[in-house]
Amino acid sequence: MARTEHDGSRTVLARDWQGKRFNSPNDVVVKSDGSIWFTDPSYGIDSDYEGDAAASEIGACHVYRIDPASGAVAAVATDFEKPNGLAFSPDESKLYIADTGFTHGDDLPRHIRVFDVVEDGTSLTGGEVFATCTVGLFDGLRVDVQGNVWTSSGDGVRCYAPDGTELGLIRIPEVVANCCFGGPKRNRLFICGTTSLYATYLNTRGA
Template identity: 45%
Template sequence: MPHAMNRRKLLKTASATALGAWGAAAGAQSFGFAPQQRYPDPSVFILDPSFAKYRIYSSTIEQLGTGMRWAEGPVYFPETGTLILSDIPNNRLMKYEEKTGKFSVHKQGVNYANGNTRDRQGRLISCEHSVTRRVVRTERDGRTTVLADSYQGKRLNAPNDVVVKSDDSVWFTDPLFGINGEWEGARATPEQATTNVYRIAKDGQISAVVTDIVNPNGLAFSSDEKKLYVIEWKGTPHRSVWSFDVSADGSSLSNKTKLIDADGPGALDGMRVDRDGNLWCGWGFSGALSAQPSDIGGGMSAYLPLGKSEEMDGVKVFNPQGKPIGFIRLPERCANLEFGGPKRNRLYMASSHSLYALYVEAHGAA
């Protein structure tokens, strides 16, 4: 009997140890992900010879953490070597620490924060895209400063993604996603007549700089800040990236040009720009369905998807002229991404349930 009790105790201890290790790694082997043992990683595709210089032969994709419901808005803080990202349906911010590899909850109850960025002073700026529907800044002492919650006396729709320009102006998109249903927040009636891109000047004045895009989503400045790129989620009829020229004083936009068309079932979401001007875009299957149902057996017919998520999910890279040059295939759809690490050459990819990373020979634009 003592021997059996000791054996049960040993098994219990081993089980607890295994669970502890799993928690520390945040379940890093789930959702069908297995690290590649061979170089180069076969999940990194060169679509054009110009992308070859950005692929590191001996770098493979890593899954750093998982267990989220919809990962979004990664932002890197070089001072602490940490990455903050949103887990929208769970209404929390997550944190990854580069030195320890720890993946944990950073903050709960964040009003379904979506996009995040840092300002030039190193403070976190977040888009609370439901309930409060505002853009906020977290001060160094933890206080929250509201940067925008209304425009022309009416509440914002659902702030989605945000960037900060070198002149300290804050630019953000305001689609309807956070108030369309109950999954990513609370359903509400929009008050704005259009879905806009806004600019918050250094003095706090808010202006609508784009008013003719249907549900603007991700946005990013070119490496020289002479152009602003905005992803249109719907209405073109495909998802697209629009390019705008930024005025010399940085306050207005002109020359709207379609740079990238997702062309069919492809889905663009968030994006980042590297120092060479390439656009690294979250990519995946849009969920588009066939026009007519097909027989699926059992006397049933169903509208089948027009694409395969397992072939399309990941990151698609375009050169400054909008030509696709590279693709990083992931086991989950990538919503948004960020360049981090001390050299700004570690690509972090917030993808559905998980956070992935890949070292590349590209460096994120400042």
């Protein structure tokens, strides 16, 4: 896990956990306290297609937190198959994490789980299923100011209310991997399709 500085230099923040190198860090969010939370599935070491084929030193796929003061790395969720996209709720009391284990077996997860962030902001509790994908897989996801979850899927971007109710779908003619809010008012949703970048204005703003 690395950070690119303003002068273009690169600062490595974390190389391993308990002396074992990460699989292939995938998605990352930074909490307002400066802590860095990221997922570490095995996609980058599964084959030479997305990275470099290698055995997992950790032997599992976890979600991690880097402490902003000490730089210490802690595993905050260890019961995932393939943790992928993640995002905090607007008040940072909840953390949504996609599990795309379905890529490695039809009986494995294709859902988003929701965790409660403990009061001191260093660990998680809960982890129930928030929404299950019916077309393709959830991957990257973001949250708006109302707490709605916007997530990629096999046929576009789906939007879910904080209680898990599906509110709608922005249909895209190809598989979507990620999405994010941008623009001066953060009311434009940028959508990464398989071969194209799409954008649309919304009646909400990114958190």
